[in-house]
Amino acid sequence: MILSTLIFGLSTALALASDPELLAFTPQGIYLGTCNSTSAVESWLGIRYAQPPVTELRFRAPQPLTRTFAGVQNASTFGNACLQAPRAGLGAPIAEDCLFLNIWRPQNTPRDARLPVLVWFHGGRYTTGAGSDPAFNPSRILQRSTEINKPIIFVTIYAGVMHTVQVRLWALSHSNSRMNTFGFLATSLLPVEDLNAGLQDQAEALRFLRANIAAFGGGPSKVTLWGQVDVLRSLRLHFSKAGAGGVLAHIVHPQPGSALFRAALANSETGPFKYSPPPETYDAVDKPFRRLLDLTQCPFGPKALTYLRGLPSANASRTLLTPDPSVGQVWQPTISPSGSFAFERASVRIREVKFLKIPSLAGTVVSTSFASPIRGHNLTGQAEDTAFTHFIRSALVDATLLTPETISTIHHLYPANDTTLGGRFNTGDSLFDRAAAWYTDTMFPGPRRMLWEQAAERGQRVWGFYYQELSGNDRTRGISHSSELPMFFGPVPSSTQLPFANQLLDSYITFVTHLNPGPAWPMYTKNKANVLQLIQGNVALIPDDFDQVKTDFLNSEGVLRQFQK
Template sequence: MTLHRTLTTLGCALTALLATAWSAAPPSQPARPAATARTHDGPAPGTAHGGHRTVVRTRDGLVRGTAHDGYRTFEGIPYAAPPVGRLRWAPPRPAVPWPGVRDATRPASACPQLAGEVPGGSTDEDCLHLNVTTPDGAQPARPRPVIVWLHGGGFTTGAGSSYDAHRMATRGDVVVVTVDYRLGALGFLAHRGLPGSGTFGLADQQAALRWVRAGIGAFGGDPRNVTLAGESAGGYSVCAQLAAPAAAGLFDRAIIQSGPCTGRPDRPFAPSSVPLSEARAAGAGLAAKAGCGSARDVMACLRRVDVSRLLAAQETDQQPAYATPLLPADPAAAIAAGRFHHVPVLIGSNHDEGNGWAAGIVRAGYPVTPGTWPDVAAAFFPAPGQAQAIVHAYPVHRTDGGPVFGAVIGDADFACPTARTDGLLATHVPLWHYEFADEHAPPLTEGTPPFPLGAPHASELPYLFDLGGRPRELTAAQHRLANTVIDYWTRFARTADPNGPSSPLWPRHTVLSLAPDHIVPTRTAHARHHCAFWNALG
């Protein structure tokens, strides 16, 4: 195998690993089979548990959640019918109402995926569920803002239940909804004549948003004040929904974390979309690997294939397809033309986005040295002349090869595309841009990295969530930063402006650097990440 193919394949595999391996659900909260109805007789709606309502009436039936200290959770609520049998690769259908009271005290099954964030993976297609976290106490005078969270994981892994949102809900006095959506080939397969090709996972996200508009009021949320937020593939999903005509009116603000809308599919780390023709070609490859390539009815054959076989046959990374009814244009082109839903946006990336991938590749036995650097650069930037220009702009000396490679990945695929996205969006809507820069952020993967990672991809997430229900160890200064980040995010959700009297001023038209005891606006991020170089390189 060539160096180009080896490094690209390894890089794609790390995309999902870096975003998810650290947040596995704790053993004390095993996922239950989602196909189980989990209904039973119980007290009437409004019954108190510990003095607070844990039974709520949704549009499809009653659900019983869990009362915690200061908040309540309702887990595994169906927002659409199970996409199984003939509904595999079909647009989401309405959920089936249930009798009695549905148990919503445990997470539902994650959507099908290989082992990683979900211990042992998942093969349960009955996975279109969401989780609600809402502050406890008296009913507020006004409904609370709602934040709908889309998880990352390269569109192949991840689960809404990995994101314990109680700190965000209680400190920010907001309702947080985390969503599971179809992943991998089950979420993004494209085939000629298949309605919804390449966009089933995006359609699921829209179905969840429609559920929120219709039913979040029962949990104290304001259906007229919904912020759609996500990180990595979840952030790019927000970009796609900004450009998707059918998402009109489904959300009122957007938060995009490390998922720039101008990411490119020819670079293996940044999330992006691909043309329908390319998605169909990938679909034909999947059909051939699954033994259905020569079938008279390819889709009927694929619907009979076992989930585990499909997971083994699919590509490591997946992308939504554009030139489709749900996503008519590449989101980057739509945003550049001003054809997107004009809602306020909070967007940003991390100071050292690429270091996790670079460290993984170095650890896998591909050191970046002055001698190997030209070949490594060419493996990821094969266009004529690009690698030579990159090696000149980012020279590698004897001992700093890994961080230099990480800077190239971070600058090319995250920092500079985020700056471009900022410029395009800010022409039309209020926008706030951040850079998370805690160089001592708690590690997200096990083991000692070959070099200090700084603030790599996903390192801001423990400041917003208890990942997998397990809070990370933070210093006092990092706790203050976490509180400040939550304050910014939830004030933005409430008023479309993150500023408030308890936090440092966040001016528009600058980048706010977020680090412990050092939250300051900066105008040097563009130069620091060599964005003029990358814009010229193309």
Template sequence: MLITIVASVLIFAVAALTSPVGTSDEHQYHGQPQQPGPRVTIKNGTLRGIHLPAFNEDVFLGIPFAAPPVGELRLRRPESHQNSWKGVRNATVRSPSCPGYAGFDIGLELGEDCLTVDIVRPSGTVSDEGLPVLVWIYGGGFDAGGSADPRYNTSYLVNASVAIHKPIILVSINYRIGGWGFLASKEVVAAGESNIGLFDQRLALKWIQENIGAFGGDPDKVTIAGESAGGFSVGYHLTAFDGKHDSLFRAAIMQSGNALGPGINSVSQLNTTYQPIYDNVTEAVGCSNRTDSLACLRTVPYEALFAAFSPFVMTPILDSEFLTRLPSESFSKGLVANVAILAGSNTDEGTATFFGPRDTLNTDEDVHALVAGLGNGLDNDTVSKIMDLYPDNPEQGCPFNTGSERFASQGYMFKRGAAIVGDEVIHAGRRFITKYYSSLKSRTRKPVYSYRFDQSPWNGIEVLVATVAPVYSTHYSEICFVFNIDPSVSTNNTNWIGPYPEYHDLSNLISRSWISFVHDLDPNNHGVRGVPNWPEYSKSASNLVFRVNGTVTELDNWRGEQLEFWAEIWNKLKT
């Protein structure tokens, strides 16, 4: 249970302030005055969006891809949005963000009617123009997040894509999180309503297939991308339905998350994991004695159910439908989607405060207990092997390359624990997946690219992730470089690249590499001079290592023995 909680929390990708959007033609979006809105006709009717003259972009907000999940549709898998509308529907207002927690909901307008997509495209794009499409799936530990988080402002990526003559369309999707999206119990399973949030994502991808052509996108050139829980979501889409992805996407970008790492509970394990949570929730809202307690939850006032869900973190389970088996078993059987891959992780993932090792590990016994509690519980021989691979030697600990400094104020063996958790939950899965995809037969193999992000935040602080030393290249620290948001916006939402030109140069490289991959399935066509070629993994098992003033390539043998071992015990880890 310990690792379930730790993994659930660590997957988060910060959610915070919402970008205000208005309700009239005079509304301003990110400070840009609205011009007569662009129009697009989809299957349900005609939409009017917002023109952003400063970006020369069109934006369409709050487009429903599912029926509102309220009333009788609360705590059910999503249903397609079947209703048509007459006339022109405003797509100038974001929907509420799905109810979320952990403090990362601050600044976001929350509400149940949240199953929508936001779309940004270059102005002048016409129907069926066939532009490649990037779909962003936010993180948040499956407990927080929203497309309205301004740290995920996609206008700058679309703007950069036009600048390098590789225009793309960017779609951000909302999906249910927390108990609203991942409630699990024998009652939920019996009703066929588990993993609701993943089914939300799947339905959004189907909506994109049916409608993106009207915006000028190519449904055959969709890349799904996410960080942390978003990255794990992308990984789960690779293994979903035994790899039958129905051509919903041709490529996947996984940042600090993949299909492997966090433990996933089976239905048989619910009694000791999520059933007590369900029972607590139903008791708190007066549904525990009802014949159909799940139906009763659909009648509970929103505020009361929001409060009842708030203490608990819930993540996907093996539901025998979306996730039919452990992801590691799907890979071993070859039951995964065959698509192009760009995957990576940050060197010092384990320094994030929500990983768990801070202030908890001072002795060998403490570390032994941490390791023994992983997955289904590890036997003594396995624990001993891990203890040997991760000795009490701070020079081998995380943050890496920091010598004998222990950062003992965070626990005498903090660095040891941070290395263990970061490797087990994120690094090992990244290596396993890139090696798997690059080993496929050449006639069917798609391009594979791997990276290691190795740059500390400009001021040594990652807000809401790690604000007390050590920080270094911690979880989430690559996000500001990917989204390349202008300082006039990003300084106000904790996604600031920093004041130094060389940091912005690195952001230009990373953001344009992502765009190039989406457009060409090759990240090298970014137009940035003076950087090394990013090797395709099947030709050279190498990472591109991103650093300010020093991006290099490296053979992917970093922490070789440690990362290879985790792949030997995936089943024991419930992953």
């Protein structure tokens, strides 16, 4: 007892002597951060924000922290990454105990600074990414915020949590919320309050920040969410959305209690969900939950969840993460009755104006990336039409709701050999161009317009963009999703793009600080529905009417119901 007391006192004294400004005094305990003198950035890494989601807490909603810790906790290393396939450069151990977040701020920030806080939901198809990924080191963002005298605090909470798509990979995390089966198990056997655990992880992290961010110099009432979509190139057909979807999920499905954030940024805003079938859909013989039970040799019934919770993650994680990934779609966020995180379809809540009325900035990154796996098939006539129909249907967990009339209208709107599809990124590969144009409209401009039009109708402050900066990509492949991120995080691809990159980053920092991106970026309004075209040397306001007929059809109530949006 005496020895432990001496060790505690010594560790505290050493921490205080080393750099008292790097001590964050929170209700949980004292965290000791580190300072990178080269980048002039201070950081606290691997901060636990919820109880470990293991054993009996597997597949359950996150549980708040209930214990404090003694002494000083070293916050110099990243916490565990959630269960995933190993990959080079992850920079963190892998474990089921993975609910951690990371905080960065400019050097010498006073404890009472109450700086604006930017919370980053990393893209990654809801399956990949890590808080330790050096690609998302916020040093450039924080340095620039200091240069323009608008310092901010940066926090990472991984958003790649919802579902695996038609891929042969596992999942990664970005400081960190659960993903795949661990974050989005869906079945009628699971209590509704535990559905969409990955999204609930994000909400719990935001509650933790509200209670603790002041200890790090941040303003609890000054939190802005920022999410980004990423794309996965696969041998299969379709892909998913991550960070931007997570941000929109919290706007469209706000959780009870005090406001967790005051504004939102979304690169390639989504709807927020790709599709959202009810949990009982997954119980069918050919659907993910039943396939998972078959793989683990567990019968369907009330004891199934107890059995799955008893599987050791060390040797069962692959099965739990991706039950038979060769069979297409695995998990999606799910809609269930009252008591669930999301108890109404997003389009219904948007139509009935049940979303948060907060300042928001979002837009679309032009891309054909999502259709890359079907490029070069060289099909024509009926064979091409059949492949296009398969592309559409295979995106869904349950395609039985799609009517022949809807498929026929989509074919009419996206006809074969239409040289206008994809605009300047039209390739002449008819199937590829049709698939890319349809997928882009149904996932990005369509959902963003659905929300923006309702928001603008009511005078909500919103801003939109249309990102078309090529950044050296093959022009016929469009703009790869996430190719805009080096403009923010660096390194900027070329010196000639640096003024453009700084202009874009400055607008985002200004939005985080003042809740608008500045006078050079006019607001999207009912009478002036304009978005900012983002191309180096050609930043200009353009009408938000491109592909309007197509998105109007895709946003019609009947189509949204069939696609479970």
